[in-house]
Amino acid sequence: MTDVRLLDEVLLSHCAPRWLKVARVLGDAERDARLTGVAPENRLDLLAARIVALFDAGRLDAEGDLDEWRFSEIRLPSEATQ
Numbered sequence: 001m002t003d004v005r006l007l008d009e010v011l012l013s014h015c016a017p018r019w020l021k022v023a024r025v026l027g028d029a030e031r032d033a034r035l036t037g038v039a040p041e042n043r044l045d046l047l048a049a050r051i052v053a054l055f056d057a058g059r060l061d062a063e064g065d066l067d068e069w070r071f072s073e074i075r076l077p078s079e080a081t082q
Contacts, residue, residue, distance in 0.1 A: 007038060007050050010029045021073055051066060055074070
């Protein structure tokens with residue numbers, strides 16, 4: 001079983017205060033999660049679900065439909081909104 005806290009750490013490490021495409025963050029995070037053994041290969045679906053959970057928890061800002069990875073963007077929330 002995969003520890004979601006570790007997945008969240010990997011995902012957040014690839015986010016920035018500026019807007020980034022969800023597809024980019026997923027690709028970078030999937031590579032690192034696979035290389036570090038945090039998640040098995042081809043688990044983009046799991047990582048994408050964690051992005052939605054992080055958004056719902058207020059740990060990420062989002063623009064667009066998060067199911068459309070190439071057409072939506074995420075960023076770390078500004079300090080003013082935390």
